[in-house]
Amino acid sequence: MKLFILLLVPFLWAQSPDPYVILDRVDQNMLSTTKILEGKMIVYGKRNTRTITFRSYSEGIDKSFTEYLSPAREAGTKMLKLKDNLWIYSPAADRTIQISGHMLKQSVMGSDMSYEDMMEDRKLKDVYYATVKGEETVDGHACWILELNAKVKEVAYEKMKIWVDQQRYVPLREELYAKSGQLLKRAVFSDVQRFGSRWYPTKINYRDVLKKGKGTDFIVTRLKLDVIIDPYMFTKAALRR
Amino acid sequence: MILVWKLAYKNLIRAGLKTWLNALALSFAFVLIIFYNGMIDGWNMEARQDAVEWDYGYGHLRNAGYDPADPFSIQDGHGILPEPFRKDLTPVLVWQGTIYPQGRMMPVLIKGIEVNQETVKIPSEILKTSTAGYPVLLGRKMAESAGLKKGDPVLLRWRDKNGTFDAVEATVVGIFETNVPFVDGGQLWMSLKTLQEMTGLHDEASFYIANEAYVPEPIDGWTFIDQETLLKPVTDLINAKKYGAAIMYLLLLAIGLLVIFDTQAFAIFRRQKEIGTHIAMGMTKGEVIRMFTAEGAMYSIFAIVLGGLYGTPLFIYLAKNGISFPVSGDTMGIIIAPTIYSVYSAALIVKTFLLLVISATLVSLLATRKIATMNPVEALKGKAL
Amino acid sequence: MIKFIFTGLLRDKSRSLLPILVIMIGVFLTVGMTGYIRGFIEDFVDQNARLQTGHVNVVTKAYAQNESLMPIDLALLGIDTLMKKLETDFPGYTWSPRINFGGMLDVPDESGESKKQGPVMGMAVDLLSGKTDEINRLNLHTALAEGHIPEASGEVIIGEELARKLDLHPGDKVTFIGSTMEGSLTFRNFTVSGTIRYGVRQMDNVIMLLDLKDAQALLDMENGATQILGYSKQGVYFDEEAARTRDAFNKKYAGSGDQFIPVMRSLSDEPTLGYYLTYINSFSGLMIFILIVIMSIVLWNAGLLGGLRRYNEFGIRLAMGEEKGHVYKMLLYEALFTGIIGSVFGTLLGVALTLFLQYKGIDISGMVQGGAMIMPNIIRAKFSPDLLSVGFIPGVAAMVIGTMLSGIAIFKRETAKLIKELEI
Structure with missing residues (x-):
């Protein structure tokens, strides 16, 4: 087995691996049919740092339901995403409001991520042409550098670069670029852990590089993959429950 | 009638200083009315002129979806105006963007304007001659609030028509001085061609500025x-303000x-004897009343002459040199020039003149009521009142 | 002797009534107009001080730099401590924390779906603690168009135009949607307790007033405020005093590189208002000067009238052997009396007019169509104690001086001719 890998590596090196195969392997690794994730979001603000905890349920990439658990201020706020629609429920007002239009550009809980960033749910290979641009070691792990260029028009970032761990098929770094090539946002993935047969990064730092600041950390505290989720979870009625 | 005026004139002149003091009191009102209205008219004229020269031109032809008061209309408020209708029009495309001066995030309106235009005073020719990659112009207020100077680079981020992010380093190639806040605060001007390329909105515009020769005609999807x-x-x-x-x-x-x-x-009280004498010599009461009314009315003429004497140099000075105001009205969203030059229209002067003469005549007439009830004999003795 | 003069004045109406009336009208106009000019020009500044800037205000340094963006994330925090400090350090001012913020109002239909939405400008002031004077400062009682001022947490009062656009009435429920200080989306339900009309379109179109505590909860701004406004306890703005306060405060906090240190600004630091203040001082000064000059001419006329009218009377008195000096002196005393009486009534009337305009105002909104952003739609006058003297002193002085000048004629008269004059 080891020998096989040793033989394979120079083979891949020489041939330059198929970028779409890499993307597929990443999807295979990361995309479970269902997922229950508990985590926290650390927002580094101008004057203080806030930690927001949440639990989210998702099925595929179309459906997700997130409930905020703490701090007390955000507890009970729920968010439902079904395809292109996003609803937010606030217990303080006991109302569900659909987030649309200009409101999608607002940041999620003060983080560097907008609702719109969160809404993107197409598979990368459906949106981008990919090429392997080389290799680099990130945090001691050999990575392929994938360059993705948009093949469809309706896309927020025309160009992306992804550093994919050659062994675990996990992205370790992601950079989002403007059409002009200007770097706009950067995500750094770390603390990759094993969950059953899958590898999953448990810490992501997401940052708008044009703005001053340290960005936002997403930390996974519990992750259950491929579990059964009640379909009721993905209905508007569940928001008010 | 001429006699009445002559008498009135003589009476007034004879009263000397007192007449002039009375006229002076009235002249203040005269001068002030002209001064204030002249200033307001001057401001009005300048504001209108500024608004026309910088922004309005001879009207705007707007895309039906575009409403300058509603920022959410920018996304869809643009279109292609058919070529035959473009005569005498300067296209402007409006788009939303964000600039990052010193790491601060500032939302801006990007306005792309035809660089060869001569309809408005936006100095678009600077954009044409600049060799910088993405030359932009800013109004002074905008430059101040963003902390940008001529020659400074600034990162500009926007999304094209498909929502794809794009960002470039733009260069501030000029800062223009304007009194019109609608083209200054929160805005950034660049070449129309460049903005069309940046957004992918080829040949499109949000509105057109008409020049003097433009003849409006109904065009589907556009409103003039x-x-x-x-x-x-x-x-x-x-x-x-008026x-x-x-x-x-x-x-x-x-x-x-x-x-x-x-x-x-x-x-009238003091000159009872005189009134009595006039009547005794054959003047009717009506004629006497007319004489006194004419005297009163003549005060307004004197006031105008007097007001003219000290007012004219003042008015001329104000029309030539203006009054300077230490700040502009930008924060209030109004157009106010740093110096307002008074404007005196013939209508204003004639109106003020008439106002003064008529009101003075009426008031004098009111004062002469007693003559009508006067007993001429008693009046002759000075004991009628 | 006073009694004698008095009786004379009372019995001879022509001696008293007309001059008093003239003086009264003159003084009335002077006082009323001065009050009006002050009110007219100061109204804008005052309205701004009450609504937005205070006589002095404290914000964070970062907020001051980005004020146009209304950045609630740069608000002052820990205002309890700061308020205490301000109260001890500057006891001449009353301090009021406020929060200005933007957002959207969402009107739900019966099923809770959005029916109408519109942008709002939130303004949070202390309405409920009962400890502050904010309700009067914002003229809420006068501005109230419908309903009542918020009496409990969860109640808001909105601009009349906004209410009309969103079809809202007192008692209706609305949801505010906006961002907290930290950037989270926030919504909360409020009950519209009433509507207000300020006569400033810019406000009537978008304003939503609510209690400070409600806003702090809404915006996750515990113990915070975007600004603390200071109002001089004397009620009137004094530029030098405000500048001194500002400098003293800023000196104390300067030096720290922190962008969240509080900074104080005075009303005239706002460039537009600073200009208006200069304008008030120079223009109203000039107007008042012109007025006094004209009034003096009017009253001098009145004095002449009084003096010459009694030509015959003086003739008889002189013929009866009264000293010329005595006649003159008596005349001046009379003038003083009539002057005082006329001025008192004139001043009273003028002040009454001023106070009427100050509290009621004349609504000129009908005449002002369209974008009246800076022009208050209501004409107001302003009472200040000096109004009591601005007409009074010139009134009395002009009457006396007028009489003095016209009375000189007494000395010119030759006793020998008196009988002849009286014969006619």
Whole structure:
């Protein structure tokens, strides 16, 4: 087995691996049919740092339901995403409001991520042409550098670069670029852990590089993959429950 | 009648200093009315002129979806105006973007304007000659609030028509000085061609600025708003000032008229013998009343002459050198030039003149009522009143 | 002797009534107009001080730099401590924390779906603690168009135009949607307790007033405020005093590189208002000067009238052997009396008019169509104690001086001719 890998590596090196195969392997690794994730979001603000905890349920990439658990201020706020629609429920007002239009550009809980960033749910290979641009070691792990260029028009970032761990098929770094090539946002993935047969990064730092600041950390505290989720979870009625 | 005026004139001149003091009191009202209205008219004219020269031109032809008051309309408020309709029009495309001066995030309106235009004073020719990659122009207020100077680079981020992010380092190639806040605050001007390329909106515009020769015709999907309609809020705002001030100088006029009334009522009392004599010599009471009324009315003429004497140099000075205001009205969203040059229309002068003469005549007439009931014999003795 | 003069004045109406009336009208106009000019020009500044800037205000340094963006994330925090400090250090001012913020109002239909939405400008002031004077400062009682001022947490009062656009009436429920200080989306339900009309379109179109505590909860701004406004306890703005306060405060906090240190600004630091203040001082000064000059002419006329009217009377008195000096002196005393009486009534009337305009105002909104952004739609006057003297002193002085000048004629008369004059 080891020998096989040793033989394979120079083979891949020489041939330059198929970028779409890499993307597929990443999807295979990361995309479970269902997922229950508990985590926290650390927002580094101008004057203080806030930690927001949440639990989210998702099925595929179309459906997700997130409930905020703490701090007390955000507890009970729920968010439902079904395809292109996003609803937010606030217990303080006991109302569900659909987030649309200009409101999608607002940041999620003060983080560097907008609702719109969160809404993107197409598979990368459906949106981008990919090429392997080389290799680099990130945090001691050999990575392929994938360059993705948009093949469809309706896309927020025309160009992306992804550093994919050659062994675990996990992205370790992601950079989002403007059409002009200007770097706009950067995500750094770390603390990759094993969950059953899958590898999953448990810490992501997401940052708008044009703005001053340290960005936002997403930390996974519990992750259950491929579990059964009640379909009721993905209905508007569940928001008010 | 000429006799009546001559007599009135002689009587007044004979009274000497007192006449001139009375006329002086009335002349203040005269000068003030002209001064204030001249200033407001001057402001109005400059504001209108500025608004026309910088923004409105001879009207705007707007895409039906574009509403400058509604920022959410920018996304869809643009389109291609068919070529045959583009005569005498300067295209402007409006788009949303964000600049990052010193790491601060500032939302801006990007306005792309045809660089060869001569309809408005936006110095678009600088954009044409600049060798910088993405040359932009800023108004002074905008430059100040963003902390940018001429030659400074600034990162500009926007999304094209498909929502794809794009960002470039733009260069501030010029900072223009304007009194019109609608083209300054929160805005960034660049070449129309560049903005069309940046957004992918080829050949499109949000609105067109008409020049003098433009003849509006109905075009599907586009609405023409003429200059007067565009100017209405500007004019209304300034005219509002007139109403407030009117009360001020009408009061002043009232005091001036009080002086006349007072003087005339007194003159009639003191000159009973004279009135008696006039009647004894065959003048009718009506003629006497007319004479005294003419005297009163003549005060207004004297006031105008006197006001003209010291007012004219003042007015000329104000029309030539203006009054400087230490700040501009930008923060209030109004157009106010740093220096306002007064404008005196013939209508203003004639109106003020008539106002003064008529009101002074009426007041004098009011003061002469007693003559009608006067017993000429008693009057001759000076004991009628 | 006073009694004698008095009786004379009372019995001879022509001696008293007319001059008093003239003086009264003159003084009335002077006082009323001065009050009006002050009110007219100061109204804008005052309205701004009450609504937005205070006589002095404290914000964070970062907020001051980005004020146009209304950045609630740069608000002052820990205002309890700061308020205490301000109260001890500057006891001449009353301090009021406020929060200005933007957002959207969402009107739900019966099923809770959005029916109408519109942008709002939130303004949070202390309405409920009962410890502050904010309700009067914002003229809420006068501005109230419908309903009542918020009496409990969860109640808001909105601009009349906004209410009309969103079809809202007192008692209706609305949801505010906006961002907290930290950037989270926030919504909360409020009950519209009433509507207000300020006569400033810019406000009537978008304003939503609510209690400070409600806003702090809404915006996750515990113990915070975007600004603390200071109002001089004397009620009137004094530029030098405000500048001194500002400098003293800023000196104390300067030096720290922190962008969240509080900074104080005075009303005239706002460039537009600073200009208006200069304008008030120079223009109203000039107007008042012109007025006094004209009034003096009017009153001098009145004095002449009084003096010459009694030509015959003086003739008889002189013929009866009264000293010329005595006649003159008596005349001046009379003038003093009539002057005082006329001025007192004139001043009273003028002040009454001023106070009427100050509290009621004349609504000129009908005349002002369109974008009246800076022009208050209501004409107001302003009472200040010096109004009591601005007409009074010139009134009395002009009457006396007028009489003095006209009375000189007494000395010119030759006793020998008196009988002849009286014969006619």
